[in-house]
Amino acid sequence: MAAGDRGGTVLALATEPRFAQRLRRYLEEERLLDARYRLQKVPGGSVALPVLEAKLAEQRLRALRESGPLGLPCRLLRIQSPIPSKAASVRTPAQKLRSELQRMVLGLGESWSEELERDVPRSWQRHGDLVLLSEDSFSAALWTKLGIGYFTLPYLVHAAAAFAHACEWNHHAVEALRRNLALNGVQDRCHIHHGDNRQLRLQDVADRVNLGLIPSSEEGWPVACRVLKKGTGGVLHIHHNVEALPAPPCLQPAVPRNEQRPPEDSSSGERELQSPEEMEGSGKEMPAARVRPEWQRWAEASAAWIRGLLEELHGQPWRTSILHIEAVKSYAPHVHHIVLDLECRPALPA
Ligand SMILES: C[S@@+](CC[C@H](N)C(=O)[O-])C[C@H]1O[C@@H](n2cnc3c(N)ncnc32)[C@H](O)[C@@H]1O
Numbered sequence: 001m002a003a004g005d006r007g008g009t010v011l012a013l014a015t016e017p018r019f020a021q022r023l024r025r026y027l028e029e030e031r032l033l034d035a036r037y038r039l040q041k042v043p044g045g046s047v048a049l050p051v052l053e054a055k056l057a058e059q060r061l062r063a064l065r066e067s068g069p070l071g072l073p074c075r076l077l078r079i080q081s082p083i084p085s086k087a088a089s090v091r092t093p094a095q096k097l098r099s100e101l102q103r104m105v106l107g108l109g110e111s112w113s114e115e116l117e118r119d120v121p122r123s124w125q126r127h128g129d130l131v132l133l134s135e136d137s138f139s140a141a142l143w144t145k146l147g148i149g150y151f152t153l154p155y156l157v158h159a160a161a162a163f164a165h166a167c168e169w170n171h172h173a174v175e176a177l178r179r180n181l182a183l184n185g186v187q188d189r190c191h192i193h194h195g196d197n198r199q200l201r202l203q204d205v206a207d208r209v210n211l212g213l214i215p216s217s218e219e220g221w222p223v224a225c226r227v228l229k230k231g232t233g234g235v236l237h238i239h240h241n242v243e244a245l246p247a248p249p250c251l252q253p254a255v256p257r258n259e260q261r262p263p264e265d266s267s268s269g270e271r272e273l274q275s276p277e278e279m280e281g282s283g284k285e286m287p288a289a290r291v292r293p294e295w296q297r298w299a300e301a302s303a304a305w306i307r308g309l310l311e312e313l314h315g316q317p318w319r320t321s322i323l324h325i326e327a328v329k330s331y332a333p334h335v336h337h338i339v340l341d342l343e344c345r346p347a348l349p350a
Pocket residue numbers: 147148149150151152153167168169170173195196197198212213214
């Protein structure tokens with residue numbers, strides 16, 4: 001219940017239904033109507049109009065009670081559990097952000113403080129899928145402890161992965177991940193390897209490897225090849241920042257082989273999507289973007305490189321194929337964070 005209300009009640013002027021609209025207009029003009037709550041029927045058939053209970057209003061209301069505004073018959077009463085008005089129930093994005101963060105912080109067993117309240121941004125600029133916040137927001141120490149595990153947790157919680165090995169060398173991140181695994185009840189299905197992932201002593205266990213480092217995860221590729229299951233292979237999800245200058249409008253999009261469609265299909269318009277540059281600043285979510293020639297070239301070079309690593313490691317032929325290229329977000333002008341889903345399998349004996 002809002003401040004100033006007494007025990008969940010609000011002050012109201014009740015009048016006969018036929019006078020309600022006149023009284024409402026009068027209270028609005030006099031800035032006495034409490035717009036946070038709806039007009040509502042009260043026992044006896046009257047309509048109660050919530051009024052603001054500021055001191056000035058109280059004085060006026062005393063006068064109103066004695067003579068009645070505009071000579072209308074009305075009485076002062078209190079409404080129990082007033083119903084919020086439509087306008088009051090519509091929350092601004094800033095209010096939604098604040099209450100979501102508050103819910104998250106309380107859910108993690110932390111307390112919501114004045115400092116956090118001040119720290120939450122009230123406004124921001126949105127450019128496509130990029131949000132610009134003022135640099136003094138989210139400066140409280142608590143924020144650095146949260147949000148960790150955005151790869152590991154979705155794999156375990158939403159993708160129902162049987163088991164995950166998480167590599168992390170920052171001990172704050174390790175601690176936060178440990179806590180978040182427990183909060184989500186999935187700690188038994190995750191092994192955290194605390195240290196440099198390039199030193200990882202693990203092999204032949206994984207169906208999928210997420211290489212979530214940008215600008216490049218290349219240093220982790222040899223380890224990723226080693227942890228993939230030797231007998232069946234799997235899929236690598238490779239994050240990378242790729243620079244691509246804007247394409248002239250006449251250029252056709254390059255599409256990974258297995259995403260190519262027959263000509264009649266392309267006329268359906270399903271791939272007639274805006275480029276990330278066009279989306280930037282449009283305020284819309286960036287849909288699956290066109291695969292730029294630069295992304296395709298990088299993906300093909302990476303696929304060839306990784307095939308070489310696997311063949312060298314196992315001493316037998318492997319094949320790698322591009323399953324999908326996902327544009328995650330615009331990272332800087334003409335630089336995009338993309339993810340290559342690369343299938344890697346030992347080649348079947350001829
Ligand atoms: C973009 S975040 C990845 C998401 C994070 N692992 C999670 O699930 O929340 C990159 C993380 O990789 C860690 N990192 C970077 N290089 C590393 C390395 N060589 N070995 C282990 N962790 C590394 C960083 O400390 C950072 O927390």
